[in-house]
Amino acid sequence: MPDTLVGIAKMAAEGPLLAEKRRVSYHEIASRSWIGRCSGKMRLFDWTVNPYRGCEYGCRYCYARYTHEFMELPVEEFETKIYAKLWDTAVFRRDLRRVKTGESISFGSATDCYQPAERRFGLMTSILTELERGAEGLRLFFITKSDLIARDAVRLSNLGLRNDVRVNVTITTLDAALARQTEPFAPRPDLRLRAVAELAAAGVEVGVAISPVLPRLTDTMENLDTLGAAAAGAGAKYLWAQPLFLKECAQKVFFPWLRQEYPHLEDKYRQKYERSAYLRGPYVDVLKARVERVRARYGLCSRMSSYRPPNWTGPAQMSLFEG
Numbered sequence: 001m002p003d004t005l006v007g008i009a010k011m012a013a014e015g016p017l018l019a020e021k022r023r024v025s026y027h028e029i030a031s032r033s034w035i036g037r038c039s040g041k042m043r044l045f046d047w048t049v050n051p052y053r054g055c056e057y058g059c060r061y062c063y064a065r066y067t068h069e070f071m072e073l074p075v076e077e078f079e080t081k082i083y084a085k086l087w088d089t090a091v092f093r094r095d096l097r098r099v100k101t102g103e104s105i106s107f108g109s110a111t112d113c114y115q116p117a118e119r120r121f122g123l124m125t126s127i128l129t130e131l132e133r134g135a136e137g138l139r140l141f142f143i144t145k146s147d148l149i150a151r152d153a154v155r156l157s158n159l160g161l162r163n164d165v166r167v168n169v170t171i172t173t174l175d176a177a178l179a180r181q182t183e184p185f186a187p188r189p190d191l192r193l194r195a196v197a198e199l200a201a202a203g204v205e206v207g208v209a210i211s212p213v214l215p216r217l218t219d220t221m222e223n224l225d226t227l228g229a230a231a232a233g234a235g236a237k238y239l240w241a242q243p244l245f246l247k248e249c250a251q252k253v254f255f256p257w258l259r260q261e262y263p264h265l266e267d268k269y270r271q272k273y274e275r276s277a278y279l280r281g282p283y284v285d286v287l288k289a290r291v292e293r294v295r296a297r298y299g300l301c302s303r304m305s306s307y308r309p310p311n312w313t314g315p316a317q318m319s320l321f322e323g
């Protein structure tokens, strides 16, 4: 290990190798905190929890690859070298006490909390145990592509009696072949949809996230409409979408993939994204209008819906989730 490494990079280099699958290796990593405060003007949440570093689903467009750069690891290893944080009940409880009534915590902003590593490490099981014990009047936002979240349907439903719990299952297309290309190691779209149905049946406030929408690949009215119909049919309450944003770390993986699979689109994407990671202007307006039409057609709300849990103990005036 080079002695120049410091902080999180040093901790990652020291993390012991726990297991090696054909494609993925698992490591443990120490962590000083479990619930991190979000900062910046653009922040959507007050706090964030990411029990793993890296995500073996390997989505071509994944923006969270920068978290491996923090550990001085190549972005390509984001999907093959997975770190599980060492669980510490006392630290989690200390962090949870710092979250004020009415504040929001997002689970899975920089990794998928229910990726396959969860079956081995069970960190979400430990987290839910602590939330059931100590969370009240909080806004809890879960996002995942994994059908494993249905394992926790009853627990999430119970947690939602006193907290604003919203579970977002990401489905970008129902075309299994396209999903296999863009999200190669994530569960099939039909499995994710079944998880939505199981969560809804357990009484969880569940929605479908079409995120990201890929220009010229998944932005057609037909794709959005098919997703809206399926989401509503599975019992989702809300639907939201977000156009692709492509930071430099994601471009390193996305552009070579695009060149190989859709070479005719490479120049168009480069023109759009090389100047800015975010799309703005008429394209975004058209997409918003399409999603609103789909919501109206299938009776779905937006993520902003003013849902109130049955035994809500937070502030009378709830601030809503963005989006």
Ligand code: SF4
Pocket: 055, 056, 057, 058, 059, 061, 062, 063, 064, 110, 111, 112, 145, 183, 186
């Ligand atoms: S599931 Fe999310 S965190 Fe995991 S690779 Fe895909 S976009 Fe990244």
